[in-house]
Amino acid sequence: MPDAAGLELVAQRVRAAVGGDSVVGTHHAHRQAMLEVAPARVREVLAYLRDEDEEPYEFLASLHGVDYLPEEPRLGVHYQLLSRARVERLGVKTRVTVEEPVVPSVVDLFPTADHQEREVFDMFGVLFDGHPDPRRILMPEDYEGHPQRRDFPVGGEPVLFTYNEHKLPRWYE
Numbered sequence: 372m373p374d375a376a377g378l379e380l381v382a383q384r385v386r387a388a389v390g391g392d393s394v395v396g397t398h399h400a401h402r403q404a405m406l407e408v409a410p411a412r413v414r415e416v417l418a419y420l421r422d423e424d425e426e427p428y429e430f431l432a433s434l435h436g437v438d439y440l441p442e443e444p445r446l447g448v449h450y451q452l453l454s455r456a457r458v459e460r461l462g463v464k465t466r467v468t469v470e471e472p473v474v475p476s477v478v479d480l481f482p483t484a485d486h487q488e489r490e491v492f493d494m495f496g497v498l499f500d501g502h503p504d505p506r507r508i509l510m511p512e513d514y515e516g517h518p519q520r521r522d523f524p525v526g527g528e529p530v531l532f533t534y535n536e537h538k539l540p541r542w543y544e
Contacts, residue, residue, distance in 0.1 A: 373461065375399040381461065382406055384424060389415045405462035413448070413465050414475035420452060420461070421480060428452035428461050431481035434488060436495035437464075440521040444468045446497055450477075467497060476502040494519035 373381055382394045385406065393416055396407035408416045420428045430453040437447035444466040452461045465474060476499040477484045488499040489508040496517040499505065506512065516523055 373404045373459065375404075378404040378406070378461075381420075381424070381426070385416055385419060388419050388423060403462060404460075405464055408463055408465050410465045410467050410474050413450075413463070414477055414480070416463060417450060417452070417477050418480055420463070426454065426457065426459075428454045428459075430455055431477070431483055432460070434477075434481075434484050434491065436491035436497055436519065438495060438519065438521045439466070446472050446495055446520075448474050448491060448497055469496070472497045473500050474498070475500050478502055493517070496520065 378397050378399050381404075382397050385394050389412060392409055393412040394406055395409055398405040398407065406416070417431075431450060432453045433449070433451040435449050437449060439445050439447055446469060447464055447466045450463040452463060453459070454461075467474060472495075474497055476488060478488065478499075478501075485502075485504070486508060488502055489504065489506065491497050492499060492502075492505060493507045493509050494517055507514065510518070
């Protein structure tokens with residue numbers, strides 16, 4: 372991980388190359404470095420960090436969603452980048468509102484993002500603009516809601532066990 376000073380240097384390089392409004396903040400805690408990026412600039416920032424930065428991060432190790440309820444903007448998308456040459460990680464995150472949960476897709480930059488973006492859409496409702504197959508991956512297509520949001524009803528649907536099978540309708544009926 373870059374240390375706090377190294378993270379600020381990365382942020383300066385990104386701002387200079389992509390634009391001054393691209394990086395909205397930096398966070399360095401618990402030996403983890405995180406750039407906070409404007410939602411509209413995520414794709415450009417990740418492309419720069421992969422291809423053009425003097426210390427590139429060529430591998431997308433993870434992409435996942437977060438619900439920051441009660442904070443606003445509420446929904447977050449976190450990207451964990453890895454430099455295999457330096458064995459160094461860098462986090463990039465962006466935050467969007469529930470009313471306009473749109474982030475550019477990075478599937479063309481990192482093919483592994485395909486299923487991960489679909490999972491974030493399915494569980495949190497974040498739409499990835501430009502995704503080649505924007506449909507649910509874990510829940511049924513007709514499912515309403517996004518189960519990983521913090522305002523989703525706890526318990527969801529009743530589960531059929533042997534002790535209550537005579538009380539609940541069976542899935543095949």
